Amino acid sequence: MTWVVADTSALVSLGVVAGADPDPIDILLDTVSVFVPDTVLTELESVAAHDDAAAEAATSVLDQRAAMTVESVTLEDSFPLDDGENAAVTLANERGADQLLCDEFNALAVVHASLADSRLVTTPLVLTALVRNDRVDAADAARLLDRIGETRSWDGNSYVERARETLDAES
Numbered sequence: 001m002t003w004v005v006a007d008t009s010a011l012v013s014l015g016v017v018a019g020a021d022p023d024p025i026d027i028l029l030d031t032v033s034v035f036v037p038d039t040v041l042t043e044l045e046s047v048a049a050h051d052d053a054a055a056e057a058a059t060s061v062l063d064q065r066a067a068m069t070v071e072s073v074t075l076e077d078s079f080p081l082d083d084g085e086n087a088a089v090t091l092a093n094e095r096g097a098d099q100l101l102c103d104e105f106n107a108l109a110v111v112h113a114s115l116a117d118s119r120l121v122t123t124p125l126v127l128t129a130l131v132r133n134d135r136v137d138a139a140d141a142a143r144l145l146d147r148i149g150e151t152r153s154w155d156g157n158s159y160v161e162r163a164r165e166t167l168d169a170e171s
Contacts, residue, residue, distance in 0.1 A: 009103035015057030037087030124163030138170035
């Protein structure tokens with residue numbers, strides 16, 4: 001089974017559409033082993049304490065925490081990003097994860113350069129992979145991507161635009 005470490009940003013993105021039909025976080029949790037650093041869990045709890053769409057998304061993810069494996073890691077003091085990305089990259093490297101799921105679009109180059117062997121994937125890429133693997137219809141994935149993008153303010157994001165192009169070609 002594929003082994004994925006998830007960061008706060010991507011989990012919040014997926015949480016935006018939790019409960020939708022189809023529900024990509026349910027599909028992900030059913031098809032891969034998802035590992036989350038305890039630091040990410042703490043960040044999700046912090047986000048959930050607010051009163052906005054991100055809080056609702058984080059709460060939806062926290063409701064699924066039993067389906068994820070939570071592990072502790074020692075943070076790398078010199079890592080140039082926040083503790084969540086630090087912990088996710090560290091866990092992915094320590095455990096040799098197949099993939100690191102992260103939506104920190106402004107820092108993906110740093111995240112990518114910090115990974116030893118894991119492949120960096122984003123939520124838009126996960127949605128296109130679900131289509132390619134016949135788990136989600138392309139039109140449904142496009143609708144989910146639009147909903148996530150509106151909530152997460154992804155207008156003009158090149159990763160999102162590339163995913164939209166892919167989904168349009170699949171329709």
